[in-house]
Amino acid sequence: MTKxxxxxxxxxxxxxxxxxxxxxALGRCSAGMREKTVLDIDEDVITMAVEASxxxxxxxxxxxxxxxxxxxxxxxxxxxxxxxxxVEALGLEKNVLTAQHSNSTVSGTESxxxxxSLLDQTEQPYALVVVSDAPVSGPDVDLEHGFGxxxxxxxxxxxxxxxxxxxxxxxxxxxxxLRYRLPGETDIRDIGVKTFAMxxxxxxxxxxxxxxxxxxxxxxxDYRHVVLHQADAKSxxxxxxxxxxxxEQIKEGVVYPYTGDTGACSSLLGLCRVLESACAGDCIxxxxxxxxxxSQALSFCLETPVPKSVVFEAVLGYKRYISYIQYxxxxxxx
Amino acid sequence: xxxxxxxxxxxxKYGDFPGMGVKELFAEAYLEMLQSVDRGLEQQRIGAAYIGxxxxxxxxxxxxxxxxxxxxxxxxxxxxxxxxxxxxxGGYALYNAACAVAxxxxxxxxxxxxxxxxxxxSNKGRYWLGVSGDTEYERLAGSTxxxxxxxxxxxxxxxxxLKREHLSMVAAKNHCHAVANPKAQFRKEITIExxxxxxxxxxxxxxWDCSPTSDGAAVVLLCNAKIAKEFTNKPVYLKxxxxxxxxxxxxxxxxxxxxxxxxxxxTEAYKQAGVGPEDxxxxxxxxxxxxAEILAYGDLGFAEEGLAQYLLEEGFxxxxxxxxxxxxxxxxxxxxxxxxxxxxxxxxxxxQLRDEAQEPSRQIKNARYALSHNVGGSGGTAAVFIYxxxxx
Amino acid sequence: xxxxxxxxxxxxxxxxxYRLTGKLCKSCGKINFPPKAVCKYCLQGASFEDVRLSGRGxxxxxxVIAGGGAPPEFETEARCKGSYPVLIVELEEGPRVITxxxxxxEEGIAIGMSVQAVFRKxxxxxxxxxxxFKFSPA
Numbered sequence: 082m083t084k085x086x087x088x089x090x091x092x093x094x095x096x097x098x099x100x101x102x103x104x105x106a107l108g109r110c111s112a113g114m115r116e117k118t119v120l121d122i123d124e125d126v127i128t129m130a131v132e133a134s135x136x137x138x139x140x141x142x143x144x145x146x147x148x149x150x151x152x153x154x155x156x157x158x159x160x161x162x163x164x165x166x167x168v169e170a171l172g173l174e175k176n177v178l179t180a181q182h183s184n185s186t187v188s189g190t191e192s193x194x195x196x197x198s199l200l201d202q203t204e205q206p207y208a209l210v211v212v213s214d215a216p217v218s219g220p221d222v223d224l225e226h227g228f229g230x231x232x233x234x235x236x237x238x239x240x241x242x243x244x245x246x247x248x249x250x251x252x253x254x255x256x257x258x259l260r261y262r263l264p265g266e267t268d269i270r271d272i273g274v275k276t277f278a279m280x281x282x283x284x285x286x287x288x289x290x291x292x293x294x295x296x297x298x299x300x301x302x303d304y305r306h307v308v309l310h311q312a313d314a315k316s317x318x319x320x321x322x323x324x325x326x327x328x329e330q331i332k333e334g335v336v337y338p339y340t341g342d343t344g345a346c347s348s349l350l351g352l353c354r355v356l357e358s359a360c361a362g363d364c365i366x367x368x369x370x371x372x373x374x375x376s377q378a379l380s381f382c383l384e385t386p387v388p389k390s391v392v393f394e395a396v397l398g399y400k401r402y403i404s405y406i407q408y409x410x411x412x413x414x415x
Numbered sequence: 416x417x418x419x420x421x422x423x424x425x426x427x428k429y430g431d432f433p434g435m436g437v438k439e440l441f442a443e444a445y446l447e448m449l450q451s452v453d454r455g456l457e458q459q460r461i462g463a464a465y466i467g468x469x470x471x472x473x474x475x476x477x478x479x480x481x482x483x484x485x486x487x488x489x490x491x492x493x494x495x496x497x498x499x500x501x502x503x504x505g506g507y508a509l510y511n512a513a514c515a516v517a518x519x520x521x522x523x524x525x526x527x528x529x530x531x532x533x534x535x536x537s538n539k540g541r542y543w544l545g546v547s548g549d550t551e552y553e554r555l556a557g558s559t560x561x562x563x564x565x566x567x568x569x570x571x572x573x574x575x576x577l578k579r580e581h582l583s584m585v586a587a588k589n590h591c592h593a594v595a596n597p598k599a600q601f602r603k604e605i606t607i608e609x610x611x612x613x614x615x616x617x618x619x620x621x622x623w624d625c626s627p628t629s630d631g632a633a634v635v636l637l638c639n640a641k642i643a644k645e646f647t648n649k650p651v652y653l654k655x656x657x658x659x660x661x662x663x664x665x666x667x668x669x670x671x672x673x674x675x676x677x678x679x680x681x682t683e684a685y686k687q688a689g690v691g692p693e694d695x696x697x698x699x700x701x702x703x704x705x706x707a708e709i710l711a712y713g714d715l716g717f718a719e720e721g722l723a724q725y726l727l728e729e730g731f732x733x734x735x736x737x738x739x740x741x742x743x744x745x746x747x748x749x750x751x752x753x754x755x756x757x758x759x760x761x762x763x764x765x766x767q768l769r770d771e772a773q774e775p776s777r778q779i780k781n782a783r784y785a786l787s788h789n790v791g792g793s794g795g796t797a798a799v800f801i802y803x804x805x806x807x
Numbered sequence: 808x809x810x811x812x813x814x815x816x817x818x819x820x821x822x823x824x825y826r827l828t829g830k831l832c833k834s835c836g837k838i839n840f841p842p843k844a845v846c847k848y849c850l851q852g853a854s855f856e857d858v859r860l861s862g863r864g865x866x867x868x869x870x871v872i873a874g875g876g877a878p879p880e881f882e883t884e885a886r887c888k889g890s891y892p893v894l895i896v897e898l899e900e901g902p903r904v905i906t907x908x909x910x911x912x913e914e915g916i917a918i919g920m921s922v923q924a925v926f927r928k929x930x931x932x933x934x935x936x937x938x939x940f941k942f943s944p945a
Binding site: 095121122123124125127128131132135157158166169170171172401410411413 | 884888909913925941
């Protein structure tokens with residue numbers, strides 16, 4: 082049985098803040114995006130998840146969805162089956178198999194892998210994977226400057242033409258003090274040792290990516306697109322180049338400059354973007370990363386282009402800029 | 416059916432009375448009513464009391480408000496009941512009292528209304544002002560009571576070319592009327608220009624388009640017309656009374672530029688009285704928001720729907736016009752103590768039709784028929800009354 | 808202090824609030840939204856079939872609630888945005904709904920403009936998030 086992504090949906094909040102706003106308000110900005118997405122006061126990861134899912138499910142018979150997996154580093158409730166909200170909002174059958182992944186930015190690819198597995202446990206042909214994230218920290222924390230918000234959703238199908246899943250390779254190991262949150266805290270923090278963090282990112286992601294290529298007997302050059310987790314403006318591109326990727330392979334999957342750090346969404350959002358221009362026969366590699374740490378590299382091959390109900394560029398273009406003061410109001414900081 | 420007469424009426428001034436609670440307000444209006452009965456009254460002849468109130472004293476006496484109030488004025492054993500239909504609570508108290516007399520069951524019935532609104536924090540006030548619509552939908556869309564009428568105003572403007580200025584004409588007119596009314600909450604004239612420049616509330620409304628929150632009470636004494644002359648040579652006859660409902664939620668109604676509840680209530684009242692809109696010499700209408708008075712012109716038959724604004728342009732409804740509307744100042748400037756409003760209108764009409772409008776400048780001359788109109792919320796309920804002077 | 812829509816009461820309207828489930832009258836074929844026990848169009852039918860509304864519609868009327876006058880449960884939102892629009896939307900399938908508008912166009916709202924349902928937080932009470940529909944420009 083092949084398992085393929087047959088459709089995807091992206092949701093970006095309408096509100097944006099430019100990096101320049103940070104510069105004029107604070108005199109500096111510790112993140113390198115051009116602008117980033119900002120949740121409206123009545124949005125959260127669940128509302129974004131519903132919107133992205135509705136796009137992905139357009140034209141699909143929702144009664145044939147047998148699996149829903151959902152991922153976010155910050156669900157609105159610490160305890161509650163969040164998939165239920167999606168089931169009601171999307172009108173899915175109540176007997177869907179659900180799984181929820183959280184606690185790390187690697188949870189996005191985890192939820193995709195879980196959905197692939199759970200598809201074997203249902204008679205239904207479709208699984209919905211929703212990854213929605215909006216990392217949070219206080220405005221006085223450097224990490225916060227880059228935090229954006231986004232959701233993406235994928236419909237996986239059994240034996241239907243689309244973006245065929247080829248395989249996965251993972252890395253896991255202890256990495257202390259990098260981007261963490263204690264119970265009861267809403268704000269993300271880290272110890273702020275950049276080179277230490279960079280070392281972990283490079284080693285973990287490289288381990289997953291090269292492991293996957295070896296496992297599948299491929300070279301990285303065989304991939305039309307290589308999309309790595311983007312928690313900042315430079316690391317993903319620098320690492321991809323270090324591993325021998327060309328600009329052509331990297332550039333289309335880069336979304337950070339427009340959205341900021343979208344946490345668990347990051348590489349999956351990049352996947353949605355590259356799918357727009359991908360042609361039949363193209364191979365795509367994505368790799369997530371979560372502090373602590375872990376990385377999962379996934380390989381896909383495009384059998385038939387995935388239909389686009391909403392164009393990524395249009396989603397990027399639908400926006401309104403807000404001031405830094407308004408941004409603080411949106412965050413309920415003032 | 417028996418004929419109904421009004422032989423006494425009283426009301427407090429409307430406004431902010433931190434020294435008075437719901438009992439004190441009610442007692443003041445009741446005692447003024449007693450004073451107004453020309454030949455005096457043996458209280459024990461009152462057979463029943465209908466008392467309108469929404470919040471029942473800012474919520475302190477949600478159950479059995481009516482016996483509490485009647486016990487406070489020396490009638491602990493009278494058959495007493497609270498009536499609630501939001502802003503039309505007083506009108507419905509009057510309507511039910513009229514029906515009770517008309518049925519022949521009682522010779523004499525009290526209709527009253529009371530509201531204590533100025534006791535509550537602004538937060539709590541905003542809470543309970545917003546719960547007389549379809550709370551589950553209107554309120555949870557973030558709308559306020561003003562917001563619902565604002566939606567009607569927007570639609571009216573869209574359909575009929577009503578201008579923002581027309582809304583302000585209502586405000587300026589009613590504020591001007593209230594200057595001479597000693598019972599009114601706001602006795603200060605405002606210009607149309609001022610009325611157009613208030614603090615925004617809900618587009619297209621600013622604060623001058625909205626009636627205030629008020630404390631106040633009003634009491635009206637009704638009796639079988641057969642015995643009216645025992646008490647006064649100048650009774651006022653309640654010739655017609657109608658009441659009707661509509662979908663509570665504004666989105667359930669076919670039209671947003673008319674209130675079907677008012678139309679049906681008016682039809683019933685006109686029919687019973689045997690008169691038409693052209694016979695009415697003055698009216699007290701429910702102008703909780705400026706648009707509401709404009710809607711009322713159409714719904715009560717004073718103008719065709721969509722043409723109501725021209726009555727304002729012509730000054731037709733000014734105190735010195737052909738059909739004075741809200742010569743008291745209306746809810747807008749006289750004040751709007753929710754449960755009291757409907758009975759307060761009747762009290763105003765009673766005084767006008769007996770040539771007892773206190774300030775001579777505000778006495779409407781040679782009036783034979785008058786109308787009062789009381790709306791619950793955004794038009795979920797409405798009651799209309801037609802009065803005839805009785806000394807002719 | 809906020810509106811007394813208890814959690815169980817809110818829960819009972821989840822199909823309406825989360826996915827605009829209307830009720831198709833089996834007698835006259837018209838769609839009631841929100842649901843009624845007896846059809847509001849034919850005043851006869853009391854048996855209905857669930858239909859999922861498209862969420863597409865047009866602005867029938869609108870207002871903008873000024874921050875200071877917002878109901879207490881919308882105060883945070885009003886404070887953040889200064890004011891917020893409320894619409895009556897006429898849905899493609901016929902019924903009208905009252906709703907908040909998100910992302911209002913900078914040139915202002917116009918009666919007749921096309922709008923589309925979106926999924927948003929309505930308010931929070933007792934620590935529980937109440938989700939539901941709002942409308943955005945289509």
